[in-house]
Amino acid sequence: MRLIIVGFGTVGQAFARTVMARQRGLLRVFGLRPRIVAVVDRGGAAVKAHGLDFEAIYKAKLREGSVSRDPAVGRPSVTAHDVIETVDADVVVEVSPTNLVDGEPALSYIETALKRKRHVITANKGPLAHAFPALMELAAYNRVLLRFSGAVGGGTPILDLGKKCLLGDTVSSIYGILNGTTNYILTRMFEAKTPMATALREAQEAGYAEADPTSDVEGLDSACKLVILANWVMDRPITLSDVKVRGIREVDVDAVARARDADCVIKLIASITEKAAEVKPQPIPRTNPLNVGGVLNAVTYRTLSAGEITIIGHGAGGVETASSMLRDLIDIRRSLTV
Missing domain, CATH: 3.40.50.720 (NAD(P)-binding Rossmann-like Domain)
Structure with missing residues (x-):
């Protein structure tokens, strides 16, 4: 070829x-x-x-x-x-x-x-x-x-899992961490109680964040990936303008501390359901499979027959x-x- x-x-x-x-x-x-x-x-x-x-x-x-x-x-x-x-x-x-x-x-x-x-x-x-x-x-x-x-x-074969490996089943909703930069920042804020500005600087120094991290921090990168997942896996013909997006800039160490006290972590979650497509920071239980650290990505497919299936891996490189x-x-x- x-x-x-x-x-x-x-x-x-x-x-x-x-x-x-x-x-x-x-x-x-x-x-x-x-x-x-x-x-x-x-x-x-x-x-x-x-x-x-x-x-x-x-x-x-x-x-x-x-x-x-x-x-x-x-x-x-x-x-x-x-x-x-x-x-x-x-x-x-x-x-x-x-x-x-x-x-x-x-x-x-x-x-x-x-x-x-x-x-x-x-x-x-x-x-x-x-x-x-x-x-x-x-x-x-x-x-x-x-x-x-x-x-x-x-x-990580996120799209292949949803499109090919779940043939015959129905994916009713998708939830995921689709951006390694923001996950690194939120992980540092949780584990080391590091302020966001410091965690972002660390991510840039480590090569995990661009010099201009706007698309990551504002949630746009995650929203773009959510659009692809919605179309390819769920046959939902949406575009970026259909996604409600809120990034992590407003997350501070106090919000992370409150989540910790409730035995939760804050993650930037991209989700697509029958009602909405959105990206926003939200607390999830520490036992949730989406609670992955560092620059890892994770996606959970909720299906009618197989239940919840989660795939985890590096999202860039x-x-x-x-x-x-x-x-x-x-x-x-x-x-x-x-």
């Missing part, structure tokens, strides 16, 4: 490296022969029909700041749209920087790829949060697949997210042979 990778940061590089390192196993076990024919970053593109040399373009990225600076295959003036439109490929892997305001430019990249009848794999929450129903409809119309396992839970994207690639390959 011929792949175009749009975005060559941490996740894009990890995905490319993973695919290249596992080529023999992918061919032997799944009959999958991935070939990266183009990589796009902010400086341009690298294109080679027979497949790019990962190490060569990676060195160009490190040395010159862009894959387009590779003297053999670089194309400095080429845009992502140009590549998606003109380079022969089966799958577009979209991992450009996330924009939670309107999903662009990733939303346009995905739309262009689907219209060109190319399958799409993305770990980008922005486009899915703003236009999930429309994108799925566009994919179905063009008879291609849109997959996004890495957009929720990093390498380049290598972890790349593993989810590889599962998506294998899923697309299998779908084409059915």
